[in-house]
Amino acid sequence: MGCLFVFWLSNDTANDRVSFQGKSSFVLHRCCSVVLDIPDQVIRVFKADQQSCYIIISKDTTAKEVVSHAVHEFNLTGAPETYSLCEVSVSPEGVIKQRRLPDQFSKLADRIQLNGRYYLKNNMETETLCSDEDAQELLRESQISLLQLSTIEVATQLSMRDFELFRNIEPTEYIDDLYKLDSKTGNAHLKQFEDVINQETFWVAMEILAEPNQLKRMKIIKHFIKIALHCRECKNFNSMFAVISGLNLAPVARLRGTWEKLPSKYEKHLRDLQDLFDPSRNMAKYRNILSSQSMQPPIIPLFPVVKKDITFLHEALLNLRQLS
Known part of the structure; x- marks a missing residue:
């Protein structure tokens, strides 16, 4: 591991x-x-x-x-x-x-x-x-093994590491990335944080697929669902999404016999977590939670959404300039 x-x-x-x-x-x-x-x-x-x-x-x-x-x-x-x-x-x-x-x-x-x-x-x-x-x-x-580790502690450590990466990003890095600029400061911190979601997604899949025993595979899936729930409590939406994405990768999703052993309680937990990132209406459910008054910093947002919003804002400004 x-x-x-x-x-x-x-x-x-x-x-x-x-x-x-x-x-x-x-x-x-x-x-x-x-x-x-x-x-x-x-x-x-x-x-x-x-x-x-x-x-x-x-x-x-x-x-x-x-x-x-x-x-x-x-x-x-x-x-x-x-x-x-x-x-x-x-x-x-x-x-x-x-x-x-x-x-x-x-x-x-x-x-x-x-x-x-x-x-x-x-x-x-x-x-x-x-x-x-x-x-x-x-x-x-x-x-x-992963199963020996506390799910709360794993979620906490993921959140601490991700927050450290996220807070190191300078505002200028978003501009450099958007305009593909080769500035002196660069956007190394942004790229590092952008890579995290892929690293964590494939880590989830590898942990599950490396286990040959079907019952233990089910326990690992259950463990990751608990980790995702705790990531939500930590307001770490980036890792929460990465864990769910890892569980949804085709090689993992095809393990039909393993999924059949998963208790219904955890199936419901997973559906609820997936529902939060429902892409309909521009991910309205996720955005509503993020903008609610109860959601106070520190927060680790879902980075692909941040990047999409910056790109769309830039394109909208370009269109406005052309119209004027």
């Missing part, structure tokens, strides 16, 4: 601690209520004896800063300068790879893979960070 999530916390935290970088308290605002000036990601840092702590960071937190916090959390007496942050990963064949991260290395939560760990290493010692036994445990932990 592709790694689409910023973080999740292990249920087994009896021997783990959480460090709050520069804050005495931290609340993860679900449903994309993102506060931009506080840390909003979590990484887990290990020592060679396999003790660990959780450290809350931002995307700009550097490896050097993480080392400083980890030294404090582990109650180590040495100066932070004598330690470094290392990434240890294990290949499917069991090969252990270790590398020291540069002090200014950032985006740590985004870079770590399921088969990897961050370790605090004493630069004055030649200790083995990850034994063969620990490597096998890491491999086992990395074998996570």
Whole structure:
């Protein structure tokens, strides 16, 4: 399964601690209520004896800063300068790879893979960070299926990621895209957000089609319907549409035996979700929900509709100019 999530916390935290970088308290605002000036990601840092702590960071937190916090959390007496942050990963064949991260290395939560760990290493010692036994445990932990993940958490993480992409789009990018301009600033953020809907759509289909067991396939479909419902609660209409589109792709829709096993309750949920994006009357139902007084920001709109509206507005202005 592709790694689409910023973080999740292990249920087994009896021997783990959480460090709050520069804050005495931290609340993860679900449903994309993102506060931009506080840390909003979590990484887990290990020592060679396999003790660990959780450290809350931002995307700009550097490896050097993480080392400083980890030294404090582990109650180590040495100066932070004598330690470094290392990434240890294990290949499917069991090969252990270790590398020291540069002090200014950032985006740590985004870079770590399921088969990897961050370790605090004493630069004055030649200790083995990850034994063969620990490597096998890491491999086992990395074998996570979609059904093991909370549907609320998946929807939240999708929404946080999509909102981060959406809010980075500059207004000029829409103009550059509309007029096909090759400006200095470009429209990279817009293109990145535009690609998200296809990525998420095909992710849904691939998860379902990769499962050979019919009953498990049905459970995965049910799981995605729950995720779409939670995306609606998060006001993430882009991911909600992507999930529904993935369920409607022909290779998935043809799985007649799988769909027959789906409980009627979830069939109704899916029909209700599809009804929201009814294309009749220029997607009136979707537009009515978006314009209702109860719909307050942050909202992640359906991007194809945004792009269509900008294009139609541009063409209408051209026609008005020609008439005048």
